[in-house]
Amino acid sequence: MGGQGRAFGLHHAQTFRFPLVGPAAGPCLGAPFSALTFAHSERALNRAAPEITRHDVEKGMQLARALTMRVYEAKLVYSLVSFGENVRLNTPATIADYLRPAFEENPMQEAFYCVYLDRKNHPLGRHLISLGTVNNTLVHPREVFRGAILSGASAMVVSHNHPSGDPTPSAPDIQVTRQLREAAKVLDFILMDHVIVGDVNADPQGQGWYSFRQTGLL
Numbered sequence: 371m372g373g374q375g376r377a378f379g380l381h382h383a384q385t386f387r388f389p390l391v392g393p394a395a396g397p398c399l400g401a402p403f404s405a406l407t408f409a410h411s412e413r414a415l416n417r418a419a420p421e422i423t424r425h426d427v428e429k430g431m432q433l434a435r436a437l438t439m440r441v442y443e444a445k446l447v448y449s450l451v452s453f454g455e456n457v458r459l460n461t462p463a464t465i466a467d468y469l470r471p472a473f474e475e476n477p478m479q480e481a482f483y484c485v486y487l488d489r490k491n492h493p494l495g496r497h498l499i500s501l502g503t504v505n506n507t508l509v510h511p512r513e514v515f516r517g518a519i520l521s522g523a524s525a526m527v528v529s530h531n532h533p534s535g536d537p538t539p540s541a542p543d544i545q546v547t548r549q550l551r552e553a554a555k556v557l558d559f560i561l562m563d564h565v566i567v568g569d570v571n572a573d574p575q576g577q578g579w580y581s582f583r584q585t586g587l588l
Contacts, residue, residue, distance in 0.1 A: 458491045462581035465527050465565045472496060473531040473567055480507040482530040484514055486523035487562065494523055509546050511553035518559060525560035535572025537580035547582050563588060 459465050469483055480502040486494040497517045500507045507530060518526050528550065530543075539547075547564045554561040563583040570578035582588045 457493060459485060459487060459493055459527055459562070460491045462563060462565050462579055462584055463577075465529060465563060466567045466579040468493065469496070469529050469531075469565075469567060472498075476501060478533050480530055480533065482507050482509050483528065484517060485527050485529070486518055486521045487525045487527065489524045491525070491562070494521055499528075511549055514550060515553060515557060515559065519557075525562050527562045527565065529565040529567060531567045535569030537566040537568030537573055537578065539566055539580055539582070544587065547587055551588055561588060 457464070457468060459468060465485070468485070472483060473481055475481075482499045482502075484497045484499055486497070488494055499513050500509055502508060509530075514528060532538075543566065550561055550564065563581055564587075565582075566580040568578055568580070570576060573579075
């Protein structure tokens, strides 16, 4: 650095520290810095950029910290739920039986699941979309079909539970099902069924589940 200073007639070195922005920041969660050393004379600096002041530099550093990027990645995580069972989810009763253990993990809350299927209706995996309150859960087609596309599924079924035990659909249940039906048409994707899982003792029909496919709404 000294040789370069003599070659360009520079008189002294001054070091500024700037926060790194983007991937160069590395794994550090704080505010990483890169030390940049500028050798210059004060007169040369003033001639090159007379409008730049120390206040401007400090202000730029604050802005750089505010603009520090955080990059996230999404990934699918698989958990083993069965050992080679040749289950085919082609009836509402089979779908309800397959998902009951999942709903029992949070029996006092509504949970909405997607089950992704291969060409023979074998489950590739199940995905918890949302976990709500005792009588409500939020679902959007964007979240429902994202996993289906990423998993390479040929079709899927969706299901949620009613903690009250009565699987009779509510008005929001019907509205969500219609939204999913229209989204499936746009994406040219097979939505096999939407099954509401309840309790056979609380079901007026004595089945313990409700199928939108069976009732003609899908």
